[in-house]
C-alpha cells in the first residue's frame with residue numbers, strides 16, 4: 001500500500017509582518033487505488049459559523065412536497081410490475097419514484113414525517129431503519145428481475161450546502177447497471193489490484209490504516225472507520241469499509257446499525273466544527289465482485305463564504321475534478337477520534 005504525496009512550498013513576502021518571509025506548505029496526495037489527486041492546501045482552522053436554523057427552516061414546510069398528506073398526494077407511484085402498491089411505506093417512512101430521476105430506477109426515501117431533523121438528532125436506530133428500508137426496496141427491484149438491478153446505491157444530500165433543494169431529510173435511492181464515474185474507476189482499479197496482488201485492495205487498506213493508526217478511527221462490528229488519505233471534501237472525508245461485504249445487498253442488520261452508529265459519531269464531531277451539511281454515498285460492487293468491498297463515504301459540505309453564498313466547489317474541483325482539503329486528514333482524524 002503506497003501513500004504517495006508531492007510536497008510543495010509557496011514563498012511569500014508579507015510586508016506587514018516580521019519576519020516578512022513566509023513559507024506555506026501544501027501537498028498533492030495520490031489516491032492509493034485510483035491515482036486520483038487531492039490537494040491539501042488553503043489551510044484554515046476547521047471552524048464555521050452555523051446559520052440561524054429557525055430562520056433558514058421557517059416556512060419551508062408550507063411548500064414541502066414530503067410533509068403531511070402531500071407525500072401521498074404529490075409524489076409519483078411506481079408501475080405495478082415493480083412495486084404493486086405504488087409507494088412503499090414503513091412506519092412514517094415512504095419510498096416513491098424520484099420525479100427528477102438520474103436513471104431508469106430512481107427513488108426517494110424520506111426519513112419520516114418530521115420536516116427538519118438537526119444533524120445531531122439522527123439516532124443510529126433511525127438511520128439504520130431508513131437504510132434497511134432502502135434495502136427492502138432494492139430486494140424488490142432484484143426480485144422483479146429488472147435489468148437495472150446491478151448496483152444498488154444510496155446517496156444522501158443533507159441540507160442545501162450539500163445540494164439538497166429540500167430541508168425534509170431524504171435519501172436518493174437508485175438501482176443501475178451504469179456505475180457512477182468514480183465508483184467505476186474504483187471497481188476497475190480494485191479488479192486490477194486483485195489481479196496484480198492476489199489480495200483485495202480494501203482489506204489491505206484496512207490493514208495498512210489500522211497498523212499506521214494516524215487515519216484509522218475505530219472498528220465497529222464489521223465496519224472499519226478512517227479518515228480518507230486523499231479526501232474530496234474541504235474538511236476531509238470519512239470512509240467506512242465493511243469487511244467481507246461486496247455489495248449493498250450483502251449488508252446485514254447489524255452492519256446497518258454499525259454504519260449508522262459510526263455516522264452519528266462523525267456527525268457529532270463535525271457539528272462541533274460548525275458543519276451542518278454533508279454528502280454520503282454508498283460505493284458498491286455486484287455480488288460477484290470478490291475484489292471489492294462495500295464502503296460508504298461521508299463528506300462534510302460547507303461554504304467558502306456563507307455571507308456571499310460561495311459554495312465549497314470552485315473551478316479547480318468543478319472543471320478539473322481536483323479536490324481541495326483545508327487540513328491534513330491526520331489532524332482531522334485527531335478531531336474526530338473524540339467521538340469514537
Ligand SMILES: [Zn+2]
Pocket residue numbers: 060061064065066067068114115116168
Ligand atoms: Zn417537509
